[in-house]
Amino acid sequence: MHGFVPFPADRANAYRTAGYWQDRPLSSLLDDAAARWPDRKAVIDADTTLTYTQLDSAADRAAAGLHRLGVGAGDRVLLQLPNSCAFAVTLFGLLRVGAIPVLCLPGHRAAEIGHLAAVSDAIGIVIPDATAGFDYPAMVDELGLRRLIIDDAAGDQPAPRCAPDPNTPALLLVSGGTTGLPKLIPRTHNDYVYNATASAALCELTADDVYLVALPAAHNFPLACPGLLGAMSVGAATVFGTDPSPEAAFATIARHRVTATALVPALATLWAQACDWEPQKPTTLRLLQVGGAKLAAGDARRIRDVLTPGLQQVFGMAEGLLCYTRPGDAPELLDTTQGRPLCADDEVRVVDEDGAEAPEGELLVRGPYTINGYYNAAEANERSFSPDGFYRSGDRVRRLPGGYLEVTGRIKDVIVRGGENIAADELEAHLLDHPAIRSAAAVGLPDEYLGEKVCAAIIFHDNPLTLAELNRHLDECGVATHVRVDQLAALPALPTTAVGKVDKKAIARQVSS
Structure with missing residues (x-):
């Protein structure tokens, strides 16, 4: 596949020899769940509840509809749906015809979607x-x-099932955009099945769990860490939430007796x-995963005290490596x-600016579910x-005893906002497009x-702009x-370092004083 860097x-x-890779397509997670737990609830949103049999049938109908539209093996299709049963149905419909979903966030707009x-x-x-x-249709037309x-109306001709090479991309995730516009992350069938199923096992998910997707479902975290796909691998139910505010989320948790979810620290x-x-x-929460940014120790203690003792810190990236605290870990x-890493064969290096091993420095990683190149x-x-x-993560970490990491x-x-x-350079480029702005630093x-x-x-x-005009x-x-x-912060000049670069630390001190 052109543009894909294989293992x-x-x-x-x-x-494969170690048993991490099972040579099965990602869509087989639903096939197996429908066979093993046909009448168990699979996905739930505010308007719809589908059992695994019903989800299986709905995905088949979606696949048939896609096939009638000419969508087939290897075609890339952007998927930009909110948290809903329709997201799961469409995802598996695409997988079943062999298409490669590109998982866009609901908040992406024309700049990102066009790119x-x-x-x-x-x-x-x-x-x-x-x-x-x-207005999403207007954006698409533009x-x-x-x-x-x-x-998805039932037709005479079901879509032929595709048998993809498990070493090729199952889907394309979107990077967090650490430099410029977001990049595409090709996750293969083999590595993503492992990502989801190994995470479910580590989190001790069972068919009796109810997982709440509180973050956007297209994110790697609520999709496969263990998320929707991990829950599916054990026959658990997944509830799609659309409002993560405490008032709405607490009511959802109570209504469906949610046992597990994933949140960002904020x-x-x-x-x-x-x-x-x-x-x-x-x-009812027995597992609350927190990741996406560093969680302060005081906040972690409060979460354990008032929400659930089952706090789990998660540090990972859509590109691959996942680190989890384990059930039963000491409070400190x-x-x-x-x-610490999910897999025994996650290879972790911590290096200084010269690339030499160091107790603290940039995290580099490769392993059975970490990509070998962006798409x-x-x-x-x-x-x-x-x-x-x-993979050079760009994260600075400290290596601790037992393989644990501190970011x-x-x-x-x-900037990790919520x-x-x-990416600071992307935001700065957009700001500089405004004719009133001479220089900008994010x-x-x-x-x-x-x-x-x-x-x-x-x-x-x-003429300076207001904050509202800027946004x-x-x-x-x-x-x-x-x-x-x-x-x-409107400034007369941006401070610079000795070598002439904008000194963002000095700006932070200046605007915070």
């Missing part, structure tokens, strides 16, 4: 009509994309705070570390992968609720909804 043959054989369509050479996109006031409206701390005033405090590990991104791959195939910062210039990565500042908030330090030509400009640029400025 080297020697490592692929080793992973992802071009990089993937997508033949079309599946979107909702209008959600939260945004971009000139083909909208795939899937007629949401987890908000849920813990809400226990002081929300009457419907969760009582739960509160202060971001876990269609030769230039990025030169920067992001070592000659011997280790201490970032190597790359990225669990979403924002800086992350600590924030109690978002983890980090975005501060834009700007030199204006003549209106970003909206008009078609930038994802999470790429927004929280604080505006």
